[in-house]
Structures are given as structure tokens and as C-alpha cells.
Amino acid sequence: MSLPPFEYLAPTTTADLAGLLATHRDKCRVLAGGTDLVNWMAEKIYRPDYVIDLRKLPLSGIRYEPGRGLTIGAATTIEAIERSPEIRRFYLALAQAAGQIGSPQIRAMATIGGNCCNASPCADMPPPLVTLEARVVLTSTRGSRELAIEEFITGNRQTAIQPDEFLECVRVPDPWPHSACRYSPFGLRAAQEIDIASVAVNVAVDPATGAVSKARIAMGAVAPFAMRAPQAEAQLVGKKPTSDVIDEIAIQCGRECRPIDDLRASASYRRHIVGVLARRMLRDAVAAIA
Secondary structure: OOOOOOEEEOOOOHHHHHHHHHHHHHHEEEEOOOOOHHHHHHOOOOOOOEEEEOOOOOOOOEEEEOOOEEEEEOOOEHHHHHHOHHHHHHOHHHHHHHOOOOOHHHHOOOEHHHHHHOOOOOOOOHHHHHHOOOEEEEEEOOEEEEEEHHHHEEEOOEEOOOOOOEEEEEEEOOOOOOEEEEEEEEOOOOOOOOOOEEEEEEEEEOOOOOOEEEEEEEEEOOOOOOEEOHHHHHHHOOOOOOHHHHHHHHHHHHHHOOOOOOOOOOHHHHHHHHHHHHHHHHHHHHHHHO
16 A cells, blocks of 8 residues: 655654644644554655654653663663663563563564553553553653653553653653552463453562552553552552462452453453453562562
């Protein structure tokens, strides 16, 4: 399929990018990796007058600073996230999510900014980002602002980004003390699959008591966005993460999600899978802390 006609723009500074977005607004689309945008343009879902290429801009890179946390440029590839030693050491759930996206060829092109801005309910990066308390930096000619990732993604293919803004980077705070994070999706195939459900967890344990001191659980593909399980989190905090407790929390996660029936799975099956994944990820995270 051919692409609709458009004018190609390739700014070399973020100031130029902001100016182009302020000028063209809804008439333009930003190209990072292009793994989704090019397909949508070929299918005539998007017909932008202008395509703005980010590849000449300093918007990629991974920087971890102890005490300050992690910064990931919006144009950083999924492959770079999957392979980053710092991410694998301190934010393993992010590396696990990155390794589940598409194929090696797709991961070499796709970006974290694109995965978040496309706001697919089954996207792999948002659930672990939610559990890690990540924030996005949105920039325009008016300045910059930060939003929590769960405030940024507002629904199915919907975000809080304004037409004149671009996603500059994702910021993740330092890991909680005595904590571990894990992520797992589930699909019908082992690769290049659209998730039926996914679960990310981030758990901290008080070494003095052995009880959970902090917990965040996020579920993907079972709501219009990566949703937290606040009742399950509250139920877990303050308790020792025994097998029985984890089983109760997993069941609660299945109750809290909001899945639908579609061609890939029924709502009831998705609830069951959420419980299975939550149980596995919580056990893995707790075992890593011990």
C-alpha cells in the first residue's frame, strides 16, 4: 500500500521541533521508529500534511544516577532498553517488557516514546512504568511539564499530550530499598503477539519484619489503559508475602481488572490469566528480595 502525500521535515534542535509543532499542530505527525506510524499511514488511518522525523535530535539515551533515578530519552529504542545493564540491574521489569515487544527488527527501531504515545491498551512498556512511578516530560514552545505515566495515558489510544507538545523523556525514580520489580505478558504465541493480558509488580519488603512495606501492581490489556490494582496493593502492604497471601492478592487482581470479550480471549479468561500472572510475578519479586 502506498503512503498518502506529505512533506518531510527533519529538525536538528528541540527548539526547531517545538516550533514546527506549534506551527503545524494537528496537521503533523511525529516519526520516531515508525513501526506503527508508517503502517497507519499506509492504511490511510492517518493522513498528515507533515511528518516530523526525530532521528536528528538528541532525544535518545539512557542515564542512571544513584539517588536521582533513571532518565530515558523518548527516542531511545526498545532494543537499547532491553540490553541496558543499568535497567537490567535496577529496573528489571522494564527490560522484561522491552524483550517482549515485536521481533528483534522491530525492537531495533521502535522507541519507548512511541510505545507510550500510541497508548495501546496492550502495550508492554506502560504497566512496568506505572509500577515504577514513572513520569513523562512534555515540552513545547510554552515550556515543559511533567505527568505521571498513568495521568499521561488517559484511554485507548488517548493521551494528555497537546498538539504542540512532544514527549522529551521518561523519568523513573530510584528503586525502593529492598525491592524488586517483575513483568510478564501472556499471548497465544511466543513472539510478535498482541497480549491477552499482562501484569507488572513492584514490591518492597521491610527487612526487619519481613512484611511488605510498599507495593504497586499494574495490569495491561484488561482495561482501556494500564490500570493499577489499588485494593490488591492495599491488601498486600503490611503482610508477610506468604504463598497464601500472594494467592489472595492474585485473586483480587483478577477481580479488579476490567477486561472485555474480543477475538483473542473472553473477559473471564483474561481475569483468570491476570490472577496467574500476578501470582507468578509476586512470587518472583519476593524471591529476588529474600
